[in-house]
Amino acid sequence: MSTSKTQALDRAFGHPQGFLGHLGGLLMAWGNAATEHRLVEVARLTPEETALVVGPGPGVGLKAAAEQAGRVVGVDPSEEMLALSRHRCGDGVELRKGTAAETGEADDAVDVVLSVNNVQLWENRPAALAELFRVLRPGGRLLLSAHEKWLPVTRHELADEAAAAGFTDLQTWTWQPPGLGTLAAQLRARKPA
Incomplete structure (x- = not known):
């Protein structure tokens, strides 16, 4: 793939920005909704x-979570994605610039x-998993989903990485979204109580 095509895809989906980021966000809303x-x-x-x-x-997914949980961040x-989320969810959620490795949440806060179709973008998965472990309360749950074909490791290797970060009760499976969605690799894990 040419450098210009790779850069355009990154601006639309990997690190959304500008017009391409806005367009990518609309496509993500449609393509990821079921997952x-x-x-x-x-x-x-x-x-x-x-x-x-x-x-x-x-x-x-943020809006769907806000319809059930008491506090959603x-x-x-x-x-661009924060603006689209703000538009979709209104004041019912807290939004901030951050990453899986730098959430801005306190210890044991959630x-x-x-996370859906994001883990493949984490620059440092061990650091991200350590951060998510840190912010979860004892007994807290981690649920990840990603297009299986875009994961940089197998779902079982991802589970091993989560276990190395301290997570237990690990489960992985695949799920086929309805319609034209691609097969999703999913993981559920807990922070020990």
């Missing part, structure tokens, strides 16, 4: 819980971490 809703369903959020959504993109490095 976003499915992961929120698997999380079984309650009104007493705080959820952290890493890389909410245009905010589809979204962190994304892209100003009950659930959710």
